[in-house]
Amino acid sequence: MISVEEALEKVLALVEPLGTERVALRSALGRVMAEPAVARLTQPPFSASAMDGYWIAAEDHKPGATLRVEGEAAAGRAYSGPLAPGQAVRIFTGAPVPAPGGVVVLQEHVTREGDTITLGETLETHDNIRPQGQDFAKGETFCPTRALTARDLGLLAAMNVAAVTVRRRPVVAIIATGDELVMPGEEPGPDQIICSNSFIVAAIAESAGAETRMLPIARDDRDSLRTVFDLAKGADLVVTSGGASVGAHDLVGEVAQELGLERSFWKIAMRPGKPLMAGRMGGAAMLGLPGNPVSATVCAELFLRPMLARLQDLPAQTRTREAELACDTGPTGPRTHYMRARLEPGTPMPRVTPCDNQDSAMLSVLSDAACLLIRPKDDGPRRAGEIVEILPLR
Numbered sequence: 576m577i578s579v580e581e582a583l584e585k586v587l588a589l590v591e592p593l594g595t596e597r598v599a600l601r602s603a604l605g606r607v608m609a610e611p612a613v614a615r616l617t618q619p620p621f622s623a624s625a626m627d628g629y630w631i632a633a634e635d636h637k638p639g640a641t642l643r644v645e646g647e648a649a650a651g652r653a654y655s656g657p658l659a660p661g662q663a664v665r666i667f668t669g670a671p672v673p674a675p676g677g678v679v680v681l682q683e684h685v686t687r688e689g690d691t692i693t694l695g696e697t698l699e700t701h702d703n704i705r706p707q708g709q710d711f712a713k714g715e716t717f718c719p720t721r722a723l724t725a726r727d728l729g730l731l732a733a734m735n736v737a738a739v740t741v742r743r744r745p746v747v748a749i750i751a752t753g754d755e756l757v758m759p760g761e762e763p764g765p766d767q768i769i770c771s772n773s774f775i776v777a778a779i780a781e782s783a784g785a786e787t788r789m790l791p792i793a794r795d796d797r798d799s800l801r802t803v804f805d806l807a808k809g810a811d812l813v814v815t816s817g818g819a820s821v822g823a824h825d826l827v828g829e830v831a832q833e834l835g836l837e838r839s840f841w842k843i844a845m846r847p848g849k850p851l852m853a854g855r856m857g858g859a860a861m862l863g864l865p866g867n868p869v870s871a872t873v874c875a876e877l878f879l880r881p882m883l884a885r886l887q888d889l890p891a892q893t894r895t896r897e898a899e900l901a902c903d904t905g906p907t908g909p910r911t912h913y914m915r916a917r918l919e920p921g922t923p924m925p926r927v928t929p930c931d932n933q934d935s936a937m938l939s940v941l942s943d944a945a946c947l948l949i950r951p952k953d954d955g956p957r958r959a960g961e962i963v964e965i966l967p968l969r
């Protein structure tokens with residue numbers, strides 16, 4: 576059995592960054608830019624007032640000074656009349672300042688009578704002016720190496736960029752396998768259960784930027800598996816769950832190989848998740864998750880997320896953190912153990928407690944867990960207070 580680290584290297588070698596496409600800004604949330612966007616204007620394009628008040632020349636900025644209001648500047652409507660010392664311009668937030676070398680006095684610091692204003696006795700030292708280009712300059716580029724956020728879209732819009740070049744979304748085909756499975760909402764037979772894995776895998780894939788195709792459940796027979804694999808054609812990544820182990824009805828590996836799977840590995844020194852398989856098949860990468868829901872989830876977190884990141888040309892990320900063990904915990908066996916665990920706040924790091932039941936079929940425990948506590952293989956018992964590694968779950 577290969578190690579988790581080796582398996583990660585191998586799954587990453589199965590994928591490479593996808594091609595690009597142009598999308599309108601409104602469709603760019605969560606996408607990864609593949610070409611820099613270039614600011615088409617300077618922001619702000621002019622020096623602008625940051626407050627509602629009066630613009631005056633700097634030399635008139637003295638406590639008690641009296642000035643005459645000559646006109647008005649509002650956002651979208653500049654004042655363009657002549658100006659002489661002793662004159663003021665009523666100005667509003669966002670309006671271009673009438674001339675360089677002035678200040679904006681807040682209206683709260685001014686008394687107005689007719690067209691005359693008198694400045695207060697205590698004045699701010701700040702000029703309340705946003706200099707031209709303080710945010711960005713025309714020609715500056717923007718190309719973050721992460722999925723675009725709401726804030727990024729605001730910046731791109733302000734740069735007058737209406738469309739961006741992004742990586743194509745990875746298309747993930749999701750196949751649950753098993754005679755025992757029916758979909759949520761259906762009536763299970765007495766020996767059946769509801770398919771949960773496909774919903775976990777789809778949610779993880781979509782949160783990592785993929786487009787998903789949830790295919791019909793494949794039954795534990797060769798024909799059904801072949802049919803559903805055929806439906807997966809055109810996907811960048813085919814993710815199966817179940818049928819990965821050694822039982823008489825575990826046919827996923829066999830059928831995939833008949834259909835041309837070039838297997839990279841099968842079985843890894845990891846708990847849960849031992850029967851994980853991966854390879855390339857008909858132009859797509861293939862990830863064969865174990866059937867137990869916790870095993871499928873842990874494998875998706877550890878391998879599917881990084882594969883999707885690579886398909887979108889995102890840099891590899893360290894997602895693990897340190898935590899302090901909140902209780903004693905026993906030794907581990909020959910596989911790295913990803914224990915479902917709860918977190919509580921702590922200083923200088925959070926405190927982690929493994930959940931009591933580590934059965935890889937327990938969805939209620941999985942849902943309750945905030946992280947995976949990573950225990951190295953062949954590790955001795957660990958005492959409360961020791962520092963350990965965790966993988967936070969989203």
Ligand SMILES: Nc1nc2c(c(=O)[nH]1)N[C@H]1C(S)=C(S)[C@@H](COP(=O)(O)OP(=O)(O)OC[C@H]3O[C@@H](n4cnc5c(N)ncnc54)[C@H](O)[C@@H]3O)O[C@H]1N2
Binds near residue numbers: 773867
């Ligand atoms: N003799 C051995 N038996 C098993 C071994 C082994 O090494 N030797 N490995 C165990 C481990 S570890 C795991 S993990 C499981 C994984 O087996 P499969 O990938 O073949 O999964 P299935 O047998 O199809 O299913 C296991 C379990 O999960 C349930 N399941 C399957 N798909 C779904 C789904 N979409 N939604 C919800 N639940 C699902 C299924 O009903 C089974 O209960 O093998 C051990 N056995």
Ligand code: MOO
Binds near residue numbers: 845848850867870
């Ligand atoms: O490795 Mo299995 O995934 O322990 O349940």
